[in-house]
Amino acid sequence: MTSTAVTTVFVTGGAGFIGSAVVRELLRRDNIRVINLDKLTYAGNVDSLREVGGSPHHHFVQADITDSEHLNQLFEEFQPDIVMHLAAESHVDRSIDGPSEFIQTNIIGTYHLLEAARSYWNNLKQQQPERSFRFHHISTDEVYGDLEGPEDLFTETTPYAPSSPYSASKASSDHLVRAWGRTYGLPVVITNCSNNYGPYHFPEKLIPLMILNALAGKPLPVYGDGKQVRDWLYVEDHARALIKVAMEGVNGETYNIGGHNEKQNIEVVQTLCSLLEELAPAKPNGITHYTDLITYVQDRPGHDLRYAIDASKIERELGWTPQETFESGLRKTVQWYLENEDWWRRVQDGSYQGERLGAAEVV
Template sequence: MILVTGGCGFIGSAFILQWLARTDEPVVNLDLLTYAGHPGNLAEVESHPRYVFCRGDIGDTATVAQLLATHQPRAVLNFAAESHVDRSISGPLAFAQTNVVGTLQLLQAVLEHWRQLDAQSQQAFRFLHVSTDEVFGTLAADAPAFSETHRYEPNSPYSASKAASDHFVRAYQHTFGLPTLTTNCSNNYGPRQFPEKLIPLMIHNALQGKALPVYGDGRQVRDWLHVDDHCSALRQVLEAGRPGETYNIGGRSERTNLEVVHTICRALDQLRPRAGGESHTALITHVKDRPGHDRRYAIDDSKIARELQWKPEVGFDAGIAQTIQWYLDNDAWVQSVTSGSYRQWMDKHYGAQPAAADAH
């Protein structure tokens, strides 16, 4: 049995679906179901005999303690986080509460549970914390990619909150001996991603004939990692990673934001042409850049490749084509997450200006 937090979010739900498909081990999912935690992400397994869902907060130590005592998981994987940079700029306190205080409260509950285990179970137990490459800050165009020893230099409230959570995880391993693992991944993409992030927002807007808002000159560089590859890497880290270590997970697919948007437009020109025949690229609109926007992220994944024999399998061209097709085939899912509170927040945050997508 494993316990996953934030399992109704984009990456967490992809992990649970892959876990149930590729292992025989049960999974408990603890999720508060905030705006980006969509129960529909796991609709296909909600009645699965090896899946248990509990609605709750990682900061609710009583709930966490009860789940740990009841299910006795051999591992806890923490996906729960506020993750949208733009939201962190307009409301940083929520990010400190969830990503820092929430993670700390989760760690404390797990530590107290771990201390009650017998020696063999303590040694086998793992706490895997899922983090981001954004904690390392930004890179010059010709700078080496982020390694696990790169200095932390977070530049947004979001990345600062994730950096703090990483430090607490490290401290609980170093001070208390809790067997922890931390992963720092590059930009994820794939099915079921909430459409505030670059790729799903561009697809959603293009299909509606709306502007495709791109921050600044659009030449910010990101490394793109398919969510299925990320999940396979996490399973490998959980099974073979050394306690106390961190592992960078990347997709080996650096692209500028503008290149990604043009790739989406070309695909949609073929799959869903506009009524007048004009290319979707005509919808691209450059908007004022985000404050403190990091210019480049890049991942050096040589450690996980060397130590755990993992590498990404999904190339960007194949992955983006599959992702676009998923959104075309699942319009009901898109409509379910782009109404109501999401639209209200977008209007409040961006006003009349079209919302530029967060590519991290």
């Protein structure tokens, strides 16, 4: 991306689930400096960055992407070559209960970040015309709504039809990024991904929620009949794909990233139960089988029936394919939660939040 020896990458939301995976993957590579920006809301967890805590190439900044003055200062100070924008409110149920934060962070925050990037890039063109710059916006397949036919797939040209306040806010941010690319010439790329899973996943999400509820002998709540279909993508595969796009993607292009793992929600829960039977056979509360804990609950409003990604473009043009199958990735995920009880216990009891203000010291 640049003529300098070291590439500086801004990662917004870098203490979140996907963001921290991107940070960890970037820092496994040579000649990369990561400037990690995170507001540290409830979903930001510095415990997820312990692996890179001693790296001299990782600089953590507690920052709010709606604070334009601070953003301008950070661009001026660190002079990034690439911005990877992952900071977002992302939980559908929370967006239904309280959409305001989603509008503020996902739309207004993206606007302020785009404006800071545009100002920085305009100055960069004048002062260092040989330097390249890229703004990579990370989005979701939920902006497309849901699919009707069992063989249909989301492509990069599928019309947007968001169903929830969350997906509507992400669709809005996608449109802003494309507009800033077309109107102002800002070098942008966009990726839309399917459902992620893996280590360090916040326990409100389906897979970690089911794992931890099962280990505690609590009900495993499944919306409706559980036949909603999602394409599942292992988070470390996603991180590798995002870095591939950030480094090698074509400006102005969109790339869909999927795991080729379409599963009904009930299939996911049943597979988790089978893995737990094998990996954690000592069950709590005298239950006989983990599947005995499955409970069907009222479906949520506007629940999309099926998502499925056509990831052929990124495979064809950039040579990326997922390394994990659903079976291998899910096994790794269950094993990680069994081996990292200290991490999820601190999330459950809220003690991880106590280190927010000292985040710069621990990373």
